[in-house]
Amino acid sequence: MDASSTLPMLATIWFLIVGLFLMFYVVLDGFDLGVGILSLFVKEEARRGMMMNSLGTVWDANETWIVIVGGTLFGAFPLAFGVVFQALYIPVMLMLFGFIFRGVAFEFRHLARREAVWEWSFGIGSLIAAGAQGLALGGLLQGPSVEQGRFVGGPFDWLTPFSLLATAGVLVGYTLLGTTYLMIRMQGTMEYRLYGLARYLAVAMLAVAAAVSLWCPFRYAWIFDRWFSLPDFYYYASLPALALFAFTMLFRSLAQRRTVAPFVWTLLIFVASFAGLGATFFPYLVPGTITVFEAAAAPNTLVFMLAIVSFFIPIMIFYNAYQYAVFSGKLEEYAGSGENQSH
Amino acid sequence: MDAWLDPVLLSRAQFAFIAAFHILWPPLTIGLSLVLFWWETMWLRTGSAYYYRQARFWTRIFVLNFGVGVVSGLPMEFAFGTNWGPFSIATGNFIGNILGFETVLAFATEAGFLGIMVFGWNRVPAPMHLFATGMVVLGGVFSAFWIMVANAWMQTPRGAVIVDGKFVVTDFLEAIFTPDLVHSFTHMFLACIELSTVVMAGFGAWYFLKRRHVDFFLPMFKFAALATAIVAPLQIVVGDLAGSALAEHQPAKLAAVEAHWHTNPPGEGAAWSVIAWPDTAAQENRWALEIPNALSLIVTHSLTGEVKGLRDFPPADQPPVWIPYYAFRVMVAAGVFIALLAIWTLVRWRHGQLQGSRVCDQRWLMRAWIAAIPAVYLALEAGWFVREVGRQPWLVYGLIRTSEGAGTLTTGSVLWSLSGFVLSYAVIGIVAFVFARRIAVEGPDLQSSLPRRWGYKPAPTPAGSVSSENERLS
Numbered sequence: 134m135d136a137s138s139t140l141p142m143l144a145t146i147w148f149l150i151v152g153l154f155l156m157f158y159v160v161l162d163g164f165d166l167g168v169g170i171l172s173l174f175v176k177e178e179a180r181r182g183m184m185m186n187s188l189g190t191v192w193d194a195n196e197t198w199i200v201i202v203g204g205t206l207f208g209a210f211p212l213a214f215g216v217v218f219q220a221l222y223i224p225v226m227l228m229l230f231g232f233i234f235r236g237v238a239f240e241f242r243h244l245a246r247r248e249a250v251w252e253w254s255f256g257i258g259s260l261i262a263a264g265a266q267g268l269a270l271g272g273l274l275q276g277p278s279v280e281q282g283r284f285v286g287g288p289f290d291w292l293t294p295f296s297l298l299a300t301a302g303v304l305v306g307y308t309l310l311g312t313t314y315l316m317i318r319m320q321g322t323m324e325y326r327l328y329g330l331a332r333y334l335a336v337a338m339l340a341v342a343a344a345v346s347l348w349c350p351f352r353y354a355w356i357f358d359r360w361f362s363l364p365d366f367y368y369y370a371s372l373p374a375l376a377l378f379a380f381t382m383l384f385r386s387l388a389q390r391r392t393v394a395p396f397v398w399t400l401l402i403f404v405a406s407f408a409g410l411g412a413t414f415f416p417y418l419v420p421g422t423i424t425v426f427e428a429a430a431a432p433n434t435l436v437f438m439l440a441i442v443s444f445f446i447p448i449m450i451f452y453n454a455y456q457y458a459v460f461s462g463k464l465e466e467y468a469g470s471g472e473n474q475s476h
Numbered sequence: 477m478d479a480w481l482d483p484v485l486l487s488r489a490q491f492a493f494i495a496a497f498h499i500l501w502p503p504l505t506i507g508l509s510l511v512l513f514w515w516e517t518m519w520l521r522t523g524s525a526y527y528y529r530q531a532r533f534w535t536r537i538f539v540l541n542f543g544v545g546v547v548s549g550l551p552m553e554f555a556f557g558t559n560w561g562p563f564s565i566a567t568g569n570f571i572g573n574i575l576g577f578e579t580v581l582a583f584a585t586e587a588g589f590l591g592i593m594v595f596g597w598n599r600v601p602a603p604m605h606l607f608a609t610g611m612v613v614l615g616g617v618f619s620a621f622w623i624m625v626a627n628a629w630m631q632t633p634r635g636a637v638i639v640d641g642k643f644v645v646t647d648f649l650e651a652i653f654t655p656d657l658v659h660s661f662t663h664m665f666l667a668c669i670e671l672s673t674v675v676m677a678g679f680g681a682w683y684f685l686k687r688r689h690v691d692f693f694l695p696m697f698k699f700a701a702l703a704t705a706i707v708a709p710l711q712i713v714v715g716d717l718a719g720s721a722l723a724e725h726q727p728a729k730l731a732a733v734e735a736h737w738h739t740n741p742p743g744e745g746a747a748w749s750v751i752a753w754p755d756t757a758a759q760e761n762r763w764a765l766e767i768p769n770a771l772s773l774i775v776t777h778s779l780t781g782e783v784k785g786l787r788d789f790p791p792a793d794q795p796p797v798w799i800p801y802y803a804f805r806v807m808v809a810a811g812v813f814i815a816l817l818a819i820w821t822l823v824r825w826r827h828g829q830l831q832g833s834r835v836c837d838q839r840w841l842m843r844a845w846i847a848a849i850p851a852v853y854l855a856l857e858a859g860w861f862v863r864e865v866g867r868q869p870w871l872v873y874g875l876i877r878t879s880e881g882a883g884t885l886t887t888g889s890v891l892w893s894l895s896g897f898v899l900s901y902a903v904i905g906i907v908a909f910v911f912a913r914r915i916a917v918e919g920p921d922l923q924s925s926l927p928r929r930w931g932y933k934p935a936p937t938p939a940g941s942v943s944s945e946n947e948r949l950s
Contacts, residue, residue, distance in 0.1 A: 189591075189595065190591035190594075190595045191591060193546060193587045193590055193591065194584075194587045194588050194590070194591060196546070196550075196587075197579075197583060197584050197587040197588070199550075200549075200550060200553060200579045200583055200584075201579045201580055201583075201584055203553045203554060203557070203575075203579070204553065204572075204575045204576040204577075204578060204579030204580065204583075205576045205579065205580065206572075207553075207556060207557065207564060207568060207571070207572035207575050207576060208568065208572035208573040208574075208575065208576030208577075209572070209576070210568075211564055211565050211567075211568020211569065211572050211642075212565050212568070214556070214557045214561075214564050214565075214568065214572065215557055215560075215561035215562065215563075215564040215565035215568070215883070216561060216565075217557070218554060218557030218558045218561070219557065219558055219559075219561045219883045219884075219885065222558050222885060222889050222893070223889060223892075223893075225554055225557075225558055226558065226892075226893040226896065229550060229551045229554060230896055230900060232547055232550055233547045233548070233550075233551075233900050233904065234900070236543060236546060236547035237543055237544060237547055237904050237907075237908075239543065240539055240540050240543040240911075241543075241904075241907060241908075241911065244540070244911040244914055244915070245911075282565065283561075283562075283884070284561070284883070284884070287886075288885070288886050288888070288889045430568055430569045430572065430573065431569045431642075431644045431645065433644075433645060433648075434568075434569040434570070434572075434573050434645060437573065437645075437648055438573050438576055438577070441577060441580075441581065442576065442577075442580050445580050445581060445584075449580070449584050449588065452585075452588040452589065452611075453588050456588060456589070456591050456592060459591075459592060459596060459599055459600055460591065460595065460599070
């Protein structure tokens with residue numbers, strides 16, 4: 134096997150696999166984190182508890198996708214793993230602290246005398262983790278300073294107006310996912326309020342998505358050339374077109390008070406935006422400096438990992454789907470809505 | 477003073493801290509999941525409520541423990557990238573590959589079936605529930621296996637060559653099954669079992685001292701004591717084999733563990749010190765309480781076998797001595813204490829002292845079992861300190877120094893994150909302990925109705941209503 138000829142193909146396949154795992158993470162834990170953020174604005178303790186219960190069976194499996202992203206990124210693209218996380222040290226650590234307090238809250242709440250402490254831990258942990266992911270995304274897209282495979286920037290390089298914009302996008306997007314997820318799981322008055330909220334969130338997300346799309350070609354000339362050259366323009370335009378279509382359908386389904394459709398259309402918006410980012414920045418893992426080909430592990434490692442992991446991908450998807458199927462359905466509205474007011 | 481503010485040292489302290497905290501949790505997850513699987517199988521086979529209620533009671537401890545294990549494990553994976561970038565880049569072809577396997581093949585399985593195992597009673601058919609429990613067991617065991625593969629490779633790297641500063645794997649099987657793996661995985665796996673049986677027996681002993689639920693916990697206590705009596709001595713044997721393997725593969729680590737400075741001349745045995753005051757600057761012990769020839773006997777199983785001394789290695793290649801030396805002694809003392817305690821318990825059992833309520837009069841025996849819980853955790857921690865501090869000054873033994881593997885971070889960044897971990901882990905560690913105690917005080921649920929064993933009908937409970945194992949009964 135000629136390594137030099139197979140490496141580009143292997144690296145591209147692994148880019149798609151890690152990208153698939155990351156997308157699973159973003160949409161699945163995205164709604165977990167979104168529910169967490171929403172819970173911060175819910176006054177009734179019983180309702181916050183229900184929101185947490187709606188995630189109790191799935192949050193761990195959802196969070197696991199980022200563990201998988203970390204592991205496979207380390208194996209398939211060691212250079213990116215070693216450079217990116219160092220460049221984004223503070224956002225990554227913030228995310229981990231957020232995960233810690235979000236994660237322990239689920240079990241701790243049931244054992245605590247004061248459940249509200251852990252409901253706050255869940256909400257604030259979710260907010261910190263989601264915000265940190267936005268900062269990390271912004272920090273990555275604007276391209277950390279890398280020289281000869283080493284990060285050479287400062288500890289706060291990621292903190293810019295653009296990364297704040299990206300953070301707003303992630304927060305709004307996750308909250309929209311969480312809102313539409315709760316439409317599927319909740320019933321009664323809570324559900325009713327969610328539709329009004331979702332509309333505002335969708336408008337905000339549309340605005341941020343448009344702003345990020347405008348920013349990219351001005352930050353990187355090569356993106357400008359790539360987007361606005363024929364015939365590539367038509368390929369690239371298909372993804373924002375898909376996203377716009379999904380937005381339109383989302384607003385329609387919200388107006389019609391559909392149960393499942395808003396979540397599905399929000400998922401499609403995420404998939405289209407995610408694919409758009411991937412297609413725009415490929416082959417770069419670190420924009421402008423490290424490509425998937427430079428970052429890729431040795432071909433024999435990529436082949437060995439591919440042989441084992443590709444076998445497990447359908448299995449993982451199957452048992453995760455099974456777990457969702459087992460715990461599907463609406464949660465019972467709690468009894469006596471007013472009696473459990475928080476302090 | 478300034479040395480303490482060196483970012484590399486802080487990164488080491490941070491990794492040591494998060495690893496030392498994380499290792500407290502997965503062993504109980506792994507050992508207990510095996511026992512839960514056994515109980516659930518017995519419940520399905522015999523229909524005896526005892527097994528079902530044991531499984532439900534211990535699932536509460538299991539979930540609490542699992543939650544902390546998960547959230548404290550996540551930072552470990554990211555720390556390779558955040559703090560140890562150059563190491564990750566150099567070893568990614570193997571360590572990254574193995575961690576990728578661990579997440580996809582093992583960790584995801586555990587997480588994917590945990591929800592069904594914990595919340596799925598009455599929602600899935602009984603055999604499906606048992607299957608989910610089994611997958612959680614397999615996920616945990618294989619997680620431990622792949623982690624030990626990665627760690628063993630760092631101790632005894634094989635099957636890879638360095639090309640342009642990066643390891644390229646030449647033989648995956650050789651790299652996976654390194655000389656260290658068999659001993660270390662067995663030692664770790666037995667540690668998971670021993671820790672879990674000691675915790676179970678310790679819980680039982682606590683109830684006996686309080687004279688609560690004696691009939692319910694007595695069979696479990698006997699089961700746990702018997703299992704400990706088998707596993708603890710076996711663990712000592714495996715530990716001894718691992719020590720002998722050190723002499724061959726990591727002689728400097730062995731010398732540090734024993735504060736053994738001078739290689740014994742041919743025909744003379746090396747002495748084993750019970751305690752000593754190692755002096756690294758003078759390259760010898762200021763004083764030591766020694767048993768002649770014992771070190772040769774332990775390591776080489778001959779009275780005069782050669783054991784390499786630390787002075788055979790340049791000071792730059794020597795591991796620190798104090799930590800491995802005393803950590804090893806703590807581990808051995810705790811291990812021997814637990815083995816003797818288990819055997820003593822069997823003797824009492826034979827003499828009929830564990831029958832019925834008589835077990836509650838075995839006050840000192842029961843207090844000793846409660847003391848065995850901190851002892852077994854101490855042994856676990858100490859063992860890892862021996863293993864990892866003894867590996868120094870190398871990250872990949874003999875090939876990459878720890879200082880070469882660290883990323884360039886500012887002191888402020890690492891100091892901040894380290895403080896964050898210390899604070900968060902102090903909080904969740906203490907809370908988890910308090911809550912585990914609360915579960916013990918609440919005791920097992922002996923009232924609720926039993927689920928159907930075979931055949932499955934949708935339960936009368938409303939669709940979607942899910943209650944946690946740890947939801948309080950109100």
